[in-house]
Amino acid sequence: MVITLQLDSETPLYEQLRNQIVIGIATGRLEAQERLPTVRQLAGDLGINTMTVNKAYALLKQEGYIVIDRRHGAKVSPRTQNADVHAQQLEEQLQLIIAQATIRGVDQSAFQSLCSRIFSKMTYQH
Amino acid sequence: MVITLQLDSETPLYEQLRNQIVIGIATGRLEAQERLPTVRQLAGDLGINTMTVNKAYALLKQEGYIVIDRRHGAKVSPRTQNADVHAQQLEEQLQLIIAQATIRGVDQSAFQSLCSRIFSKMTYQH
DNA sequence: CATTTGTATTATAATAAATAATACATAAAA
DNA sequence: TTTTATGTATTATTTATTATAATACAAATG
Numbered sequence: 001m002v003i004t005l006q007l008d009s010e011t012p013l014y015e016q017l018r019n020q021i022v023i024g025i026a027t028g029r030l031e032a033q034e035r036l037p038t039v040r041q042l043a044g045d046l047g048i049n050t051m052t053v054n055k056a057y058a059l060l061k062q063e064g065y066i067v068i069d070r071r072h073g074a075k076v077s078p079r080t081q082n083a084d085v086h087a088q089q090l091e092e093q094l095q096l097i098i099a100q101a102t103i104r105g106v107d108q109s110a111f112q113s114l115c116s117r118i119f120s121k122m123t124y125q126h
Numbered sequence: 127m128v129i130t131l132q133l134d135s136e137t138p139l140y141e142q143l144r145n146q147i148v149i150g151i152a153t154g155r156l157e158a159q160e161r162l163p164t165v166r167q168l169a170g171d172l173g174i175n176t177m178t179v180n181k182a183y184a185l186l187k188q189e190g191y192i193v194i195d196r197r198h199g200a201k202v203s204p205r206t207q208n209a210d211v212h213a214q215q216l217e218e219q220l221q222l223i224i225a226q227a228t229i230r231g232v233d234q235s236a237f238q239s240l241c242s243r244i245f246s247k248m249t250y251q252h
Numbered sequence: 253c254a255t256t257t258g259t260a261t262t263a264t265a266a267t268a269a270a271t272a273a274t275a276c277a278t279a280a281a282a
Numbered sequence: 283t284t285t286t287a288t289g290t291a292t293t294a295t296t297t298a299t300t301a302t303a304a305t306a307c308a309a310a311t312g
Contacts, residue, residue, distance in 0.1 A: 010299095012269060019222050026225035038288065049271045054290070065229065071279040071288055086230055090223065095244050096145055097219050099152035102248045103191065104212055111245070112238060118221050119237070122228045136268095138300060165258065175302045180259070197257055197310040 001029050005046055013048055017056035022065060025076055028123035036066065036074040127155050131172055139174055143182035148191060151202055154249035162192065162200040 001024050005016050024030040037045070039053040046053070057074050060066045068074050101111055127150050131142050150156040163171070165179040172179070183200050186192045194200050227237055 014269080022229070023221060023225045026228045039290090040288085051272085051290095052270060055269090057289080068289065069279090070277070070290090073288055086226070090227055090230075090232070091240065091244070093223050094240060095149060097216065097223065098241065098244050098248060099149045100212070101216055102152045102245075102250050103148065104216075106216070108242070108245045111241065114217065114220060115224065115237065115241065116234070118217070118224050119228075119234045122224060124228050140300085164256080166256090177259095177303085178301060181300090183258080194258065195310085196259090196308075199257055 003042075003046065005048070014052050014055040014059065017046075017053065018059050021056070021060060025065060026122045026124045030076050032076050032078050034076050035072070036076070038073055129168075129172065131174070140178050140181040140185065143172075143179065144185050147182070147186060151191060152248045152250045156202050158202050158204050160202050161198070162202070164199055 003017065003020050005013055007013075009016065011019075021030065021036070030036075036042075036057070039050050039057060043050045043053045057066065057068065061068050061074070065077055066074050067077050098111065106114075129143065129146050131139055133139075135142065137145075147156065147162070156162075162168075162183070165176050165183060169176045169179045183192065183194065187194050187200070191203055192200050193203050224237065232240075
């Protein structure tokens with residue numbers, strides 16, 4: 001999986017990394033049980049520090065997206081639950097995005113179309 | 127309009143402020159041409175620094191959500207355009223949210239319902 | 253002229269982000 | 283058993299961000 005970082009972004013590197021891996025899982029470019037690169041290898045490839053990658057992995061682990069074994073490294077979690085825990089967070093994020101889109105002139109119909117187009121790229125199955 | 131800040135949030139105060147004003151505009155709690163509180167007054171009400179409020183106002187101004195006049199203070203912009211400029215940004219934000227939701231088990235149908243519920247609270251009209 | 257507006261300036265403190273260099277615990281592999 | 287590769291913990295340093303603070307300034311209204 002190709003990961004590209006924007007060094008001039010206001011989004012921290014570890015967060016960019018975390019976001020791209022989450023999208024990779026949802027789109028199926030990273031399959032369940034698939035092994036992620038080691039922190040050292042990924043840090044070397046991206047030209048960033050080991051601890052920055054580790055921070056992204058630790059975050060993904062805490063959020064339940066990946067499972068980490070001392071020796072086997074990091075793997076994509078086979079399945080995740082607890083949708084209810086993040087329901088409120090999802091609603092808050094979505095409310096802000098929809099508010100911004102509404103003011104920019106994007107109506108519900110256009111928004112739903114955009115959502116459909118994005119959903120069609122998501123292949124993650126439970 | 128009631129604004130509540132979470133001091134223990136990882137979201138900066140000026141960003142929380144900006145977000146709530148954006149939502150206020152979209153939901154109609156802040157009407158077009160309506161005057162916002164002065165930076166000093168709002169800072170006093172919220173118990174935060176003047177420059178923190180000013181940073182939020184400057185950001186809202188730069189994004190086109192409000193218009194600022196030296197003497198008259200800050201007002202909600204009558205109308206905003208340039209939807210295309212922010213189209214890519216919208217898609218990126220939405221992609222991440224949908225990816226997370228998908229992994230958490232939220233399917234397209236449930237997501238669309240949530241969107242509809244949020245949209246029903248948005249009264250902003252062009 | 254006086255007042256109120258946003259804003260610019262400068263300083264300071266606290267926190268976060270990123271890098272760096274090591275070291276450690278673990279467990280598979282040789 | 284020894285070696286090796288894994289994530290992780292630790293400590294330090296640098297840089298950027300955030301928030302506060304105290305002023306001062308430009309502009310425009312009354």
